[in-house]
Amino acid sequence: DTAVSQTPKYLVTQMGNDKSIKCEQNLGHDTMYWYKQDSKKFLKIMFSYNNKELIINETVPNRFSPKSPDKAHLNLHINSLELGDSAVYFCASSPGPSLGEQYFGPGTRLTVT
Amino acid sequence: GENVEQHPSTLSVQEGDSAVIKCTYSDSASNYFPWYKQELGKRPQLIIDIRSNVGEKKDQRIAVTLNKTAKHFSLHITETQPEDSAVYFCAAKGRGGGADGLTFGKGTHLIIQP
Numbered sequence A: 001d002t003a004v005s006q007t008p009k010y011l012v013t014q015m016g017n018d019k020s021i022k023c024e025q026n027l028g029h030d031t032m033y034w035y036k037q038d039s040k041k042f043l044k045i046m047f048s049y050n051n052k053e054l055i056i057n058e059t060v061p062n063r064f065s066p067k068s069p070d071k072a073h074l075n076l077h078i079n080s081l082e083l084g085d086s087a088v089y090f091c092a093s094s095p096g097p098s099l100g101e102q103y104f105g106p107g108t109r110l111t112v113t
Numbered sequence B: 001g002e003n004v005e006q007h008p009s010t011l012s013v014q015e016g017d018s019a020v021i022k023c024t025y026s027d028s029a030s031n032y033f034p035w036y037k038q039e040l041g042k043r044p045q046l047i048i049d050i051r052s053n054v055g056e057k058k059d060q061r062i063a064v065t066l067n068k069t070a071k072h073f074s075l076h077i078t079e080t081q082p083e084d085s086a087v088y089f090c091a092a093k094g095r096g097g098g099a100d101g102l103t104f105g106k107g108t109h110l111i112i113q114p
Helices: none
Strands: A006-007 A012-015 A019-025 A031-037 A043-050 A051-057 A063-069 A075-076 A087-094 A108-112 B004-007 B009-013 B019-025 B028-040 B045-051 B056-059 B062-067 B072-077 B084-096 B108-113
Touching: A006 A087, A012 A019, A019 A031, A019 A087, A043 A063, B004 B084, B009 B019, B019 B028, B019 B056, B019 B084, B019 B108, B028 B062, B045 B056, B045 B062, B072 B084
Parallel strands: A012 A108, B009 B108
Antiparallel strands: A006 A019, A019 A075, A031 A043, A031 A087, A043 A051, A063 A075, A087 A108, B004 B019, B019 B072, B028 B045, B028 B084, B056 B062, B062 B072, B084 B108
16 A cells, blocks of 8 residues: 555666656656755755646756556656666655645666676 | 755754754745655655645644745655655746746755664
8 A cells, every 4th residue: 555656666778768667656646856965965846737738847858757557656757878877766645736745655776787 | 937946955863852944036026935854765745735824734744835926835844754864846937828846956865873
């Protein structure tokens, strides 16, 4: 009965590959997010998605694209992976865009070799 | 956009003593300020939060204070215990439409010395 889940937990891949990370929440929340945590533990928002409205952090390369098949899922697709993409990626959800409480998934540790 | 500064980056206290972590934010429109605790290899977990219409909030051994005029907020942990050792993040969320996320501070590594 995990509230926010992600798969896979670990992902090791080579430069240039394309990969996806899946996220699901069973909290009935309207808004979902993707965050990147780098090697220095800095957490940075990448995307937020609410009612088919996607808001992108302008610093995120367009190789990253979120896709939401329904309100409970927000998957992250990454094309042409680079070494600098290695990080832990966290999915999160909140009841609504102006309701602050965000709950995080367990994270996916992506290693690009 | 919002910018959140957090200090100190590392804090070591004796078990039983109090710990204080401070954050400042830049956007006066921000109205929600959560604190997250992250243990090694785990997800960030919400431990307490405060909204801009409140000056202080307490939950057992942890409390958060907010000074809107000065644009800073602080986390206070009393009677620290070994299980309090973790990285703590403050964050701020602005008001307005759209689904913008939280802007996080860079984290404080809290070490509880036995």
